[in-house]
Amino acid sequence: MKKNLSAIVTGAGLLILWQIGAGLAGISHILPRPTDVLVCLWNKREVLFKVHMVETLKAIVIGYLIAIVIGVLLAVIMDLSEKLEAMMYPVFVIIETIPIMCIAPLFVLWFGYTLSARILAIVLSTFFSITVNTFDGLKKINKESCELMKTYGAKTMQLFWHIKLPTALPYFMTSLKITFPWAVIGAAIAEWLGANRGLGYYSKLMVSKLDGGTVFAAVLILSVIAIAGIAVIKFIDRKFVFWRSDI
Amino acid sequence: MLEFKNVKFIYKSGVKEPILENLSFKVEDGEFISIVGSSGSGKTTIFRILNGLEDIQEGSVEIDGQDIRGLKNYSSYMPQKDLLLPWKTIEKNVMLPMSIQKVDKDLQKERAIEMLKQVGLEEYANKYPKDLSGGMRQRVAFARTLCAGANLLLLDEPFSALDYITRISLQEWLMKQWLDVKKTIVFITHDVEEAIFLSEKIYVVSGRPITDIEIKEVDLPYPRTREMLLDPRIQRLKEDLIDKLRTTEEEE
Numbered sequence A: 001m002k003k004n005l006s007a008i009v010t011g012a013g014l015l016i017l018w019q020i021g022a023g024l025a026g027i028s029h030i031l032p033r034p035t036d037v038l039v040c041l042w043n044k045r046e047v048l049f050k051v052h053m054v055e056t057l058k059a060i061v062i063g064y065l066i067a068i069v070i071g072v073l074l075a076v077i078m079d080l081s082e083k084l085e086a087m088m089y090p091v092f093v094i095i096e097t098i099p100i101m102c103i104a105p106l107f108v109l110w111f112g113y114t115l116s117a118r119i120l121a122i123v124l125s126t127f128f129s130i131t132v133n134t135f136d137g138l139k140k141i142n143k144e145s146c147e148l149m150k151t152y153g154a155k156t157m158q159l160f161w162h163i164k165l166p167t168a169l170p171y172f173m174t175s176l177k178i179t180f181p182w183a184v185i186g187a188a189i190a191e192w193l194g195a196n197r198g199l200g201y202y203s204k205l206m207v208s209k210l211d212g213g214t215v216f217a218a219v220l221i222l223s224v225i226a227i228a229g230i231a232v233i234k235f236i237d238r239k240f241v242f243w244r245s246d247i
Numbered sequence B: 001m002l003e004f005k006n007v008k009f010i011y012k013s014g015v016k017e018p019i020l021e022n023l024s025f026k027v028e029d030g031e032f033i034s035i036v037g038s039s040g041s042g043k044t045t046i047f048r049i050l051n052g053l054e055d056i057q058e059g060s061v062e063i064d065g066q067d068i069r070g071l072k073n074y075s076s077y078m079p080q081k082d083l084l085l086p087w088k089t090i091e092k093n094v095m096l097p098m099s100i101q102k103v104d105k106d107l108q109k110e111r112a113i114e115m116l117k118q119v120g121l122e123e124y125a126n127k128y129p130k131d132l133s134g135g136m137r138q139r140v141a142f143a144r145t146l147c148a149g150a151n152l153l154l155l156d157e158p159f160s161a162l163d164y165i166t167r168i169s170l171q172e173w174l175m176k177q178w179l180d181v182k183k184t185i186v187f188i189t190h191d192v193e194e195a196i197f198l199s200e201k202i203y204v205v206s207g208r209p210i211t212d213i214e215i216k217e218v219d220l221p222y223p224r225t226r227e228m229l230l231d232p233r234i235q236r237l238k239e240d241l242i243d244k245l246r247t248t249e250e251e252e
Helices: A002-025 A034-043 A045-080 A082-097 A100-111 A115-139 A143-151 A156-193 A199-208 A212-240 B043-050 B090-100 B105-118 B134-147 B164-181 B192-198 B226-230 B232-251
Strands: B002-010 B018-027 B032-036 B058-063 B075-078 B152-156 B184-189 B201-205 B213-217
Touching: A002 A034, A034 A045, A034 A212, A045 A082, A045 A115, A045 A156, A045 A199, A045 A212, A082 A115, A100 A115, A100 A156, A115 A156, A143 A156, A143 B075, A156 A199, A156 A212, A156 B090, A199 A212, B002 B043, B018 B043, B018 B058, B018 B213, B032 B043, B032 B192, B043 B152, B043 B184, B075 B134, B090 B105, B090 B134, B105 B134, B105 B164, B134 B152, B134 B164, B164 B192, B184 B192, B192 B226, B192 B232, B201 B232, B213 B232, B226 B232
Parallel strands: B032 B184, B032 B201, B075 B152, B152 B184
Antiparallel strands: B002 B018, B002 B058, B201 B213
């Protein structure tokens, strides 16, 4: 509580400084005060929440779910065979080094101003880390537990369900905590580079209209989405993956 | 009856020296025997072969005249660590061997509760391993071992990681369990006193490769008490075994 309190005091202090500093600067179109941001958020609530946030959330949910499915599947495939691991792992390392921001305009050329282009950016910016973390988790199994299971006559699939999957789950959850903000950032960047809807697109539009308050309002919503997503993941982790420290 | 017949075993990786060479011994049904030997003497190798985790190069291991390579669920193994799965409740941990063997779910539950009662932990059925002490966890591991359904129980130093008081109370508890369930127990230990207190016979393994086993009978009636260990004959047996193990360790 004390730790949270100090963070709240620091945050509030910074907001007050920002409020005073921006007020003194008097350039609210490019440096709005926090209160200006809240006013913009309220005035543009219809378009911000009902049009652009919905579009961004759609891309995040679809893209992130696809990334999770691909990430977990690839981790399981690599775990099944050392040959496949040797073939695939270096490829993932290369994919990871690709700066998504730089190639996202290409997705726009391939798919146009569509949802698919944004989904591709989200998938590429998140699935690698999900794959690698889940794969590491699958490799962390206790060999003695596996041998004990074998003495009971366990088959490969039974070992997977009873030992491997629960062992890998904390690692998978960690990967979600790391990558969810990337999914939000990926969505915003992709919208910024090529879209006709979404919070990223709208903030870019507002920059061109010198409406700094609305730019910050869109960024604020993006931050809240990321924080809320991480909070949900942390809640699920605490509630259902309680054996992290026992592995 | 469990029987090793002229068994030869070499690990496939590492040093290509035989661990067992032409080794033969028997364990009768319902017996409680302990295998003692210095660290690295090959005790656990014998268990790994018995569990089917290692393949022998020569000879055979038989249960009631049948080679174990053609048998299923003939033994239940209890390792040194309890290896309870932290994501499963105590009841689900005990049910695990039956779940693997695809026993009917209602029967699994019924047997698990029965076994938890047997080890005095039925009220912990819905708790998780983290909620139990080391000694309780070992008792759950024993209940799980019983649930594997085999008549031959292989216990690999199950109390070695526990503190002294917990260890001796679990030894007394195990002896009572054995008298109740009447299964064959092969117990690995490096603790000579533990072996004497629990077993009818002590199999001393020594040498590399192990070519034969020296069998010492423990002439004490069951149920046993700690005071019985003060008997001069038992003290002599204890000294004899310690000398034997010490000599073996020095030779190695």
